[in-house]
Amino acid sequence: MDARVDAMGGEVTSSALVARVGKERRNGASFVLDVSVEAPPGITILFGPSGAGKSTLLDCIAGLVRPEAGKIAIGEDVLFDSVLRVDIPPQQRRIAYVFQSLALFPHLTVERNIEYGLTDLPDQDRGTRVQEILAAFRIERLRNQKPSQISGGERQRTALARSLVTAPRVLLLDEPLTGLDAELKAALVEDLRAWNALKRIPILYVTHSREEVDALGERVIAIDNGRVVSHGAPMDVLDAPRRKRLAQAAGFENLLSGTVLDLRGPDGVMRVKLGESSSCEIEVPLAHASAGDRVQVAIRAGDILLASERPHGLSARNILEGRMVSLEQRGTMCIAQIDCGVTFVVHVTPGAVRALELTMGKPVWLVLKTHSCHLVD
Amino acid sequence: MNSLGLSFELAGCVAAILLLVGTPVAYWLAYSNWRGKFLLESIVALPLVLPPTVLGFYALLAMGPRGPLGKLWIALFGHGLAFTFSGLVLASIVYSFPFAVQPLMVSFESVDQKLLDASAVLGAGRWRTFRRVILPLSLPGVVTALVLSFAHTLGEFGVVLMVGGNLTGVTRTVSIDIYDRVQSLEYGEANHLALLLLAMSFAVLCFVYAVNRRVWTPAWTRWVAK
Numbered sequence: 300m301d302a303r304v305d306a307m308g309g310e311v312t313s314s315a316l317v318a319r320v321g322k323e324r325r326n327g328a329s330f331v332l333d334v335s336v337e338a339p340p341g342i343t344i345l346f347g348p349s350g351a352g353k354s355t356l357l358d359c360i361a362g363l364v365r366p367e368a369g370k371i372a373i374g375e376d377v378l379f380d381s382v383l384r385v386d387i388p389p390q391q392r393r394i395a396y397v398f399q400s401l402a403l404f405p406h407l408t409v410e411r412n413i414e415y416g417l418t419d420l421p422d423q424d425r426g427t428r429v430q431e432i433l434a435a436f437r438i439e440r441l442r443n444q445k446p447s448q449i450s451g452g453e454r455q456r457t458a459l460a461r462s463l464v465t466a467p468r469v470l471l472l473d474e475p476l477t478g479l480d481a482e483l484k485a486a487l488v489e490d491l492r493a494w495n496a497l498k499r500i501p502i503l504y505v506t507h508s509r510e511e512v513d514a515l516g517e518r519v520i521a522i523d524n525g526r527v528v529s530h531g532a533p534m535d536v537l538d539a540p541r542r543k544r545l546a547q548a549a550g551f552e553n554l555l556s557g558t559v560l561d562l563r564g565p566d567g568v569m570r571v572k573l574g575e576s577s578s579c580e581i582e583v584p585l586a587h588a589s590a591g592d593r594v595q596v597a598i599r600a601g602d603i604l605l606a607s608e609r610p611h612g613l614s615a616r617n618i619l620e621g622r623m624v625s626l627e628q629r630g631t632m633c634i635a636q637i638d639c640g641v642t643f644v645v646h647v648t649p650g651a652v653r654a655l656e657l658t659m660g661k662p663v664w665l666v667l668k669t670h671s672c673h674l675v676d
Numbered sequence: 677m678n679s680l681g682l683s684f685e686l687a688g689c690v691a692a693i694l695l696l697v698g699t700p701v702a703y704w705l706a707y708s709n710w711r712g713k714f715l716l717e718s719i720v721a722l723p724l725v726l727p728p729t730v731l732g733f734y735a736l737l738a739m740g741p742r743g744p745l746g747k748l749w750i751a752l753f754g755h756g757l758a759f760t761f762s763g764l765v766l767a768s769i770v771y772s773f774p775f776a777v778q779p780l781m782v783s784f785e786s787v788d789q790k791l792l793d794a795s796a797v798l799g800a801g802r803w804r805t806f807r808r809v810i811l812p813l814s815l816p817g818v819v820t821a822l823v824l825s826f827a828h829t830l831g832e833f834g835v836v837l838m839v840g841g842n843l844t845g846v847t848r849t850v851s852i853d854i855y856d857r858v859q860s861l862e863y864g865e866a867n868h869l870a871l872l873l874l875a876m877s878f879a880v881l882c883f884v885y886a887v888n889r890r891v892w893t894p895a896w897t898r899w900v901a902k
Contacts, residue, residue: 363793389796402794406812415808416798465798 314374315339316469316501321368322352322525330465332356332366332525338469340513342492346482346536347522353505354399356522360503361391361396365483373468373501395462401454402559409457410442416465424556432464436490452483456520459487463494470502472494476511483589488514490655504542509550520658551597552644554675557581561590568616577640581617583672595675604666605635607655617667619643622660626652637665679844679853680869683830686849690768691826694776697769698821702780703806713893724774735767739839759841764849767839768829775791775824783817784810819887827880829872 315337322332332352336345345353356362361370362378367388373378378387378394390632404412410429417425433439436456441449446457455475462470476484504515512519512533520530529536557573562585569586571594573579583596610618621639628634633652635645643665647657657663705717723731739757740743745766749757755840757763795805811818833851840847842856855865859860 361793361797363796390801391795392797393799396794396796396797398790398794400788402788402790404791404809405792413798415795418804419799461798577827609738 302534314376314468314504316360316371316373318360318371320356320366320371322355322359322364323367330360334522334525334527334532336520336527338479338503338518339369340499340501340504340515341495342504343514344433344512344533345522346512346519347507348529349507351522352525353522354473357396357473357503357505360576361471362387362392362471363396375654393465393467394469394471395460395467396460396464397475399474401458401475403454403458403461408443408445409438409449412446413458413461413464415461415507428464432443432460435494436460439528452479452487455479455487456490459491461577463498466498468500470500472504474506474508475504476506481510484511485514490672491619496525499622512646533583537612550599551673552646553596553598553601553603555596555598555641557586557594557596558589560591562588568621574641580620581619581672583669583674584670586674588674597673597675598643598667598671600634602668602671603643603645605637605645605647605655605657606664606666607650607657607661609664613666615666617665617669617672619665619667621663621665623657623663624659626657626659637663639665679848680849682814682845682848683850686764687826687829689765690772690829691776691822693765693769694772694825695818695822698773698776698780698825702777702784703810703879705781706784707847720777723771728771728832728834729838730769733837734836735763739763739766740833749818754802758839758842759847761846764836764840764841764847767835768832771832772825772828773836776821777830779820779824781819783814783820787813811866816888822883823880823884827877831877842875 301428317337320332324331332355334352334356335342343355347353355364359366359369359379366379366381368381369379370377370381373394377383377385378392379385385551403414407415410433413429413432414425417428419430433442436459438453438456438460441453441457448455449457459475476487479487489503495654504511506512519533519536521536555573557571560570560572560580562569564585567585568582569582569588571583571624573581573596581596582672583594586594588594604615609620612671619639621637621643622634624638624642625636626633628649631649633647633649635647635652635657636646637643645665651657655663689876701716701720704719705713736758737743739749740746741750741756741758746757748760749755758767791809791813792805795809800808806894831851832849833855836847836849836852840849840852842848848856850873854869854873857863857869
């Protein structure tokens, strides 16, 4: 058995999902996907740029795509094993999957859509289960509507309800919240969390949105180019990007190339000259490198401080003088570009712009903490 | 029985049988990954390009007392197949096959693959997915297939002439009847039948296009959508 019923009030706890998947290119020359992931009960986020292989991985786990190599299991229950030639068809895996397109049946009402996976149940049980999930996802009043008659957010709720009502052992979500505004998104995430607090099944949640990672994150697995590049808590995975594409996806607005000047082992830092011909030098955390190596440095626009005169008495080691070359207000945030030999993008609040009397061409100083400078390879 | 009644009976039988036989063939053509699929596709489309006389000629040979089908029929029922109503139905099925299979295949293929995936992960096997997702979403194709195979059988001439002969009440369909009357210079009678056939064909096509444009959905198709 993969699930056990708790003596206390019938709570069901699922086992972890373990998937090792090798999917070859059509010509068999190389793997497009070669990953090993484990998802314990709770939300695990699969994060990475589009085309990284996240959706293919979900398709393999659901049984819609057959990998060439690997093993997929929920607890002791093996769903796929390339060596033992086990391949359970998708309709017998009891894995729920919400696609990005949702794939609601257009000819069926919300209620019929939700009932779809419950045909084996007696009528009465089915009624109860449907009623329960309609209430949990707050879509009772939509039961007789067709998918084309309801809003995007309501469709997303219906798709989630349709998947969860079958009491799946694992839930796969492929960017299910795309296109929802922040408020609707938060409400839906809350309902999903509340549901899963009871059921405790593994949820694999695919996204390339940094915001969703912050909102949901318990565990993150970062995938790029068909490989797992890092995994762990969101802070650890996203704040120390080891790959350039991932750094861009994770919201590092400044991605600068430079040359290592010298290493200062005892201080745990090294000096890097940014750009080709500039005299702009910064101190970054020590890494496996030697003088003369080319490196990439990633810095968040929000991690950079701006000063209108040369600052004194700071712990921050990097103070760079530059000139403001552009300033643009976007919502409640101002995006400034500062030329220090290389151009930095800096986020400041409109209030700060007024207080510092920031104008075009005005000399400013950038303040960077050493540990806000991340090395990327 | 007059020739018009006979034509309707023939077209009705053929359309009904073709829906039953054509659906699995269309399903297979739509979803199979077999590389040799084009072979079956070509065979299915063959009656579209062959002169009806060619088809009728080989049908007649096969159904004759020394043909394989004819021999089988005699062994089973004690009488031959050529120049009988059954023979006519059989030949017409072959002749109208593409008119049933192609609309079905096209509408099966146009069902979003993600809906089929969703059905599978919700626990439905092939049959339930077909019954509850593919078929309801392919209703216009089903209606088109029914009506086109009916109408095409109603209007056939060459095949009937070859395998049916011209026996009043048994194999004399309306198109043969019209030809006969023209031959015997009964222009008034011929015009009467021809006009009727023209009007009905037009009505049938209006119906098909209206369903496909979703101007209206016939009530009798709704049971499938439940």
